[in-house]
Amino acid sequence: EVQPCMPTHPQRSLIIKTGVQFTTKVRLLVKLPEVDYQLKVKTTFDKDLPPGRLNRQFFILTNSTKAMDVEDSANGCLSVEFRHLQLKEKKYINGAKGNEGLLSVTEELHSLSFEAHFMVLGLAIDLETTSLPLVVISNVSQLPAGWASVMWYNLLTDEPRNLGYFGNPPRASWSQLSEVLSWQFSSFAGRGLNPDQLLMLGEKLLGLGNSSGDIQVSWSKFSKENIPGKAFSFWIWLESILELIKKHLLPVWNDNYIMGFVSKEKERALLKGKEGGTFLLRFSESHLGGITFTWVEQADNGESNFTSVEPYTKSRLIALPFADILRNYKVISEGLVTDNPLKFLYPNIPKDEAFSRYYNSPQSKVHPYLSANLIPISELPSNGSVPLTHCSSPEPPMSPGVFQMLHQQLCFDTVRTSKTLDTELP
């Protein structure tokens, strides 16, 4: 009876930030003969609190009742769009905060309910429907964690409304999960992940050698516990890269010039023996939202030397777009500036052939002034470069597939600045 409605861009709806406007729409699927007069729909947040009380309670600030109207578009059925809805937290007057412990706010699931009551031929009819589970956040910094919850829920259950889901969340198989991850990249950026990239992610998440069978991944391992030795979880790390791509690397990513997810070992194996100046682009595993490049030089004794630059993050890329960094990169050693060591994008694409379309022409020079530009540079420690060992790693493929299903379950309409949740009355 209750159907989540159709998708366009996955703008991370189903996450609502307090104090920020959102939009939701309900459609009446059945044709009601004589009820095209005022049919009012009321929307309520967390209408029937489940018996296990929630940690936090919210209410809709703005007017939450509105009359249905014939829809503008084709089919002419009745619908209402609530705009400018806003959520606010109830202040627990007498310390009644249900603190169940355990669950973090981004694991707490909520819902919007819609009700309509009317009479047809002397018959009182009550309609009611409910949105998919929602996550409520108070700051955008919680959005990545909230989105992890929405993904995990919709990946693993068909229940339209199991608000206690994260009390005991099921595991996902790597094959399921890797599909969602690739879909995140394709929907959020435009290009998904290839089998090599997914393999690297699988090994990172599950440990080397576990990539053969279809291993189960726990919710905690995916999004809650930190990667060993790091201060962030797997998903938070991956999400920081999505963000970096979206803001600073979009065309380069979509044109497939960023290998991105490669282990350092594999990176060296790939570059080994390649022509001097061959480089590839890799996302930082040590810092959130960073991208670095590694290039190879062939020493006279036949050894390959590898050098990597400190990862560039958002703040650097704001100052200088990534393509311009690649274009003008220099190394300075004892005051001597070397030529750009980056010549060929792995395997052998001349750098400018790959990247010149993204170069920004230096800004127009106002006449009496010399232009003020920045060039990216690395200072070589005077004791010479750091030699690095290398090793190889395997790379079995992995095929896409569940895409359609996910597309249906996870996408939702978004209208302009605010989010739209779309639901239908039976």
Place this chain on the structure above:
Amino acid sequence: EVQPCMPTHPQRSLIIKTGVQFTTKVRLLVKLPEVDYQLKVKTTFDKDLPPGRLNRQFFILTNSTKAMDVEDSANGCLSVEFRHLQLKEKKYINGAKGNEGLLSVTEELHSLSFEAHFMVLGLAIDLETTSLPLVVISNVSQLPAGWASVMWYNLLTDEPRNLGYFGNPPRASWSQLSEVLSWQFSSFAGRGLNPDQLLMLGEKLLGLGNSSGDIQVSWSKFSKENIPGKAFSFWIWLESILELIKKHLLPVWNDNYIMGFVSKEKERALLKGKEGGTFLLRFSESHLGGITFTWVEQADNGESNFTSVEPYTKSRLIALPFADILRNYKVISEGLVTDNPLKFLYPNIPKDEAFSRYYNSPQSKVHPYLSANLIPISELPSNGSVPLTHCSSPEPPMSPGVFQMLHQQLCFDTVRTSKTLDTELP
């Protein structure tokens, strides 16, 4: 009877942004023998609207009545501090917006009133007092214009509450105004303006040659009309420099290494004949919030050649602090990188002697990576540098003085994040 209260930092109080919390405090000056029980004070925004109705109307969102209490500090008199006050605009129900025309929102003056009523020995006593005129803004982008109004009001009138002031604002003499400008720099940054700098500002505002007598400056010329050929007024330009100093140049400014306000002509006159590589720092007159440097080179034929770099603005200085720009600046010409052309800060201070204390050591290098730095560079057009003419200009001095008076009239207390307006009951 009504006295504006004492100053500490001029954090631009008297400007209130809608939807942002502010704080105000009232003190009872007379000792009331038997009234240390509940003495309630009510604060009202724009209590007695002047007959010429205001364009916009605001009200205090939060609770505006509070009981006086014995003050914590020394003197033990009664006072109330209203915290978390917030202003919201009234929506004119029936199009009653008084639109007097002419006045912009930052010229519209408002006020806060405070009232207390009580009985002493059977005598009903009403106390009432009012703040200095306030400017209400809705976005920080209006703050510079609002602050201009506050300055102009307090500079030129002693009336505690002439809300129609900007209907016909008086002119200021340049000697008065230049004091306030210098005071803005000293209070906002830490170092005021010297006579040479003020002279340049005077010539810029009044035209060359007008700097001898004590010319009158109109409000419009100061803050409303654009500088000829520019898209901003004199004050908006000056304020953009204050902001630049505060955010990016504070120690360098306070140590007096920024000449800043020099005409291009005078700049060249000063540098002419100086040792090659002598440079000085000048604020951009063409763009808001920009700083540039000009250096001189002595050609073989005995001529001086001057070169200036495109002004650095906020966005560039976020990427690379100004001192590091000076430190590492390079010029590239046909692929050849020259040494840093900046050698001596005018008149003859070796660059590193002046600026090395501000240099940022390149960030710690995470071991396996090469550091990722930016260096500031200018590309010399291949047709060679741009020759520039030069001329000299006079420089009579100008003495400070009214400082104390201004300090009393313009400073107001600020408490933590929010602004405080301080007023006293008679």
Place this chain on the structure above:
DNA sequence: ACAGTTTCCCGTAAATGC
């Protein structure tokens, strides 16, 4: 003390009003 969470509010962008 501290970590998780919310609030605050600047500054940019977009929307709105005149």
Place this chain on the structure above:
DNA sequence: TGCATTTACGGGAAACTG
């Protein structure tokens, strides 16, 4: 249509709160 003004909200930081 263009300009003046307000609203929206991301993002960093401070404040809160168990």
